Amino acid sequence: MKPTKVPLGLFAATRAIAQGKLSPQDYLQQCVARADEREPSLHAFVARTPTDNLLQGVSDGEWAGIPVGIKDLIATRELTTTNGSPIYADQVLGYDAPIVAHIRQLGAAVFGKTVTTEFAWRQPGPTVNPFNAAHTPGGSSSGSAAAVAAGIVPLALGTQTVGSVIRPAAFCGVVGVKASFGAVPREGVFPLSGSLDHVGFIARSVNDVAYAFNLLRNKVAIEPDSIVLPPVPMNTEVGIEPSSAPRLAWLRTPFDDRVTVEQKQAMDKSVAQLRAKGAVVEEFSLPDEYWTGIDAMFCLLECEGGAIHQEHVKRFPERSSVHLKELVEKGQARSAFEYLAARGLQQRLRADAATQFKGFDAVLTIPATGEAPEGLAFTGDPVFCALWSFLGLPALTMPIARSAKGLPLGLQLIAPYRQDAHLLRTGRWVELSLPAA
Template sequence: MTPDLHRLSATDLARGLQSRSLSAEAVARACLARVAERDGELHAWVHVDEAQVLAQARALDQGPVRGLLHGLPIGVKDVFDTHDMPTQYGSPIYAGHRPSADAAPVALAREAGALMLGKTATTEFSTFQASPTRNPRNLKHTPGGSSSGSCAAVGDHMVPLAFGAQTAASIIRPAAYCGVVGYKPTHGLISGVGVKPLSHTLDTIGCVARTVDDVALFAAVLSGDKSLLDLPAIHSPLRIGLCKPHADKLLPETHAAFELAAKKLTAAGAKVVDVPLSPDHAQLTQAHIDIMAFETARALSDERLRHGDAISAGLRGVIDKGLQMDHAHYAAQLRYVEETRTTLPALYARCDVLLAPSAAGEAPLFESGTGDPTWCRLWTLLGLPCVHLPFTQGPLGLPVGLQAVGPLHSDRATLAASAWMLKQLTA
């Protein structure tokens, strides 16, 4: 067995698995060995059944090549239902819960030949109560949330791909803290059927990997959009807008990341301009908070009514706020979002893609929580495609990057721009 198979990208592994120069069992064993080596202190996983994984890997090796993800080990965030593994939603309410069916994205990945290595840790119902997962770059720090286990597992080379889901900042922020590529597609691009719902207006299914090509491969299968397999080359100068909402709250390392990005991308031929948000966008963060609270309070009604004592104090506060909110206010916030979407063409008139903060800066200490979601809320609310690009580090040596944010339904172009920018930024 090649000892470093677990360090290969998903696209490199896929080529070997498709050609049969690599076996699914060998790749699975390499990933399982990494989990055994590191997860005792990282706590990225809540369920791994080694015998089950190896049996499924051998079955893949003995049969025909199943599809684009044939033999690729994948981490499944523990809010995605799985028929053959427990799904506990990060809550003691669902300890030992065994769904009877796979979530749609899991089923689609299996159909394409993917191997589910196990369930990755998540915060409570994808909200704020931290999982036990630690940051793979420094165990004293948080990996972020809520896709904490997925981003930590990918960042620590335990799996090449993992599922994520974002309602506020749950893919982009932990990707930033763990130094991996996180992709939150346009809202609705990937089916969320069978994923524990929190907010139907906001919940977005996405994925985590170590390269842009890898998330594009995964998303092509999950969305059915095979054009994502062939990202267009960037020929004419890319127009990049630097956008810094809530700039006064950004830490020095993120300001430095903007300066480095502007310098490197300009040198590579891009046209880099500052693109401030208009006054129309001023209340988007609060609108996101309100809409999420109103919808979460109703999505978790059974848990609230039958298991209220097992809900954390933080989540209970969100639920209480949502229950107390007047429906007219909620409806007005939804109308405000729709009106704001009509201003987006003007926002992108001067640029093809925005570069915006993914987080305030480096990952905070574990005890301080999973980090501030402020810099992702507005893009999630607007439903725009976002890709976190890891390319530098802060004063503690922890990862720092920025997120590319594209226009609605421009996922292929946004991924292509992201791949080009990340190549320049890490050169």
């Protein structure tokens, strides 16, 4: 059997369909064929919409015929919503999370529910890395990253509480964005930690995630100007306009000794390429207090996640992982004062970050320590994502290289709170300035 071709990416597919060059049904069938080929070994989906339903359900709209992968922590009116937990194995909610309803309203289809770790915490699902089945795809948005990387869907929704969009996207060689805290609607998403949870987008280019973000972001924004990109007409092949050559703050972190030589070399090479194209890249560090934010973030997560899951662990001990039990135990030991101190630090540093980043278009850093770890038990160290989740700052990852084992390596860009539009434009410049990874 001849291997299937990778269907067009999100932006290109919507244009081809709008211009009548591709029928929605043909596009959907290409995606189904791709899934039929890759999914038996990939295990990216918990449940899929039957192909007949997909083809018959095509409706009008800017995204007519676009199949979207929905992380299985997000409510959909049909298919199961298992939250990655055997406790909810048979749960069919009968309603859509508002962001899913919005996706359907655009004419797009729910292609399927993608594998998440247990409640978006640590216990992994069955998904493998599309580049090497012996390696993790990362988590918790494992299935979303893998399905996009395998070319099954042009867009998937993920969620990030610590590093759950950026890390799997980087491990799977695709583009992921976690916008500013609050910038994307998260109603109908099973919470892990209310002061940290974000919904994110995974696609195959910066242009594609920017397009998704711009349509699906929260419309009741406090400072709308800073997060809105102008809409792109359907009759153009050109995506969002890149920024001019940016000034990038190349971040040193206290965890740089965890980074692999390959990842360091890939970053050095990318920086040289970006400088050659005109970017200014300067070494940069943050005050030490910022790095205490990672402990504070775990405090919030243990308190909020523990409070949410104490009932699960109590009522269903045999269907709760040791990771979940440990989260509850840690949360139980936390005082209200500890919790409030962490919230206070979060608010203070979120506001302060814009001052620290002043003079730069974005902070440049790594998304993970290196390639995806071997085995499926551990989805990887989220330390290079954690601070941006704590602060609620917009973060974007894109692939830059492959490891010796052929696994993807990426970079990450960060901007001040609610500077999402500028981050995406800067990311587009970076993407256009680097050779395809």
